[in-house]
Amino acid sequence: MECLEKFGDDWKTVFSEYERLRKPNMDAISEMVVEHYVEIRDSIGDPTFLVRKALERKINQMFPERYIPLYSMIAFTCMPYVEALRVDREQRSMIDYLMKTPAIEENWDSKEVENLIAQMLMPATVGAD
Numbered sequence: 001m002e003c004l005e006k007f008g009d010d011w012k013t014v015f016s017e018y019e020r021l022r023k024p025n026m027d028a029i030s031e032m033v034v035e036h037y038v039e040i041r042d043s044i045g046d047p048t049f050l051v052r053k054a055l056e057r058k059i060n061q062m063f064p065e066r067y068i069p070l071y072s073m074i075a076f077t078c079m080p081y082v083e084a085l086r087v088d089r090e091q092r093s094m095i096d097y098l099m100k101t102p103a104i105e106e107n108w109d110s111k112e113v114e115n116l117i118a119q120m121l122m123p124a125t126v127g128a129d
Contacts (some may be wrong), residue, residue: 028081032070032088051105052095058108059095059117066121067091094120 003021007013043049059067068077070091073084098104098117107113 025081028085029074032074032081032085048099052099055098055104055108056091056095059121062114062117063121 003014003018007017039049056067056069060069060072068087070084070088073079073087074081077084079087094117097120098108098113101107101113101116104113
């Protein structure tokens, strides 16, 4: 509607601008669809994958405002897909790091791991040295 309001009957410009504005989000959702397909195809029965997903759920339960799963971002918010993908990449990096913790599945309830997660989810301080 914004493109129509801005460009009126100039359909070529309307469609061109609409495509320019929507393309990054369409590319992001396309990337997420392919990744999801590969994940379902290759990983669904992998014990490491299952631990990873359980860890993600645990972190979301601990910090529901600071750790939102990708599915929730795209299904239950108005967040642009490109932003959801960016946040997911950051969260995935954190999970990758936590998965390297020895016996993470047995230790994720420990104060040490909970403190590490809390630190990792803290926003960066602007101007910090």
